[in-house]
Amino acid sequence: MSDKPLKPTEKELEILQILWENDVVSVKDVHESLGGEATNGYTTILKLMQIMHEKGLVSRERSGKLHMYKAVLSQESTRQQMVDKMIDTVFQGSAAQLVLSALGNNRSSKEELLEIRKYLEKLEGGAS
Amino acid sequence: MSDKPLKPTEKELEILQILWENDVVSVKDVHESLGGEATNGYTTILKLMQIMHEKGLVSRERSGKLHMYKAVLSQESTRQQMVDKMIDTVFQGSAAQLVLSALGNNRSSKEELLEIRKYLEKLEGGAS
DNA sequence: ACCTATCTACGAATTTTTTCGTAAATAGTA
């Protein structure tokens, strides 16, 4: 009876981003954050969030007339899960290859690179 | 009339992996590589590859009775595209965060870590 | 209590992706 990996779809992921940024939000909040009626119908977002609730991706709580939603999984764990999957399916299991790709587009600042190097040195201290 | 980013679906990506590994392959090769009839019907793979051909994801050439397929996009560029997208949609634009995630869980070998650090030092030489 | 604005529930249509059955084409061989 264990819970499955629970893979969010593309749209669900968009919504999750907003939940993670705001901790607790209404459907209206999400709808507006995504660009309002110009981008998606209100009931589209509502439906998506209802489905996410059924799947257990989000929890919710009544607050007067409306529902306030929270993400169940942390951003951290979801990121980890997605990165791991990408390493497996796209980089033949080599995290290093992904790293090189990620740094390849030269979008990282000096500060970020330094942070990475520090982390790296820590790892190299006790790597297999 | 410019070509769009051309986003492969999940299944298409599986097939592309095999094309990249083998350079030129038949439908049969792909079908077998993916586990044979136990995993997918032959015509399922065939159809997918025909669709990929229509989309311009692969090129093909008759060789006697059968078609030999090649990937149009390089593994490199596709990886880069996917990583960039992930950085944008999941890591709020921070490549560094993705890198930390990639190194965090998976155990990279000493050699790999060294390779990354070398690359990093090269980058740090002239980063913005 | 009634009206109104807002929100949810639900069903269903649409679109995209995946799957496969059937028929026709092809090449080799008897």
Added chain:
DNA sequence: TACTATTTACGAAAAAATTCGTAGATAGGT
């Protein structure tokens, strides 16, 4: 040539994901 095995073409079903319309519920104001 006729038979057979293999491959392709095509259409359409099935499954998954996205979109939205309509009806009913809810809370607040008058």
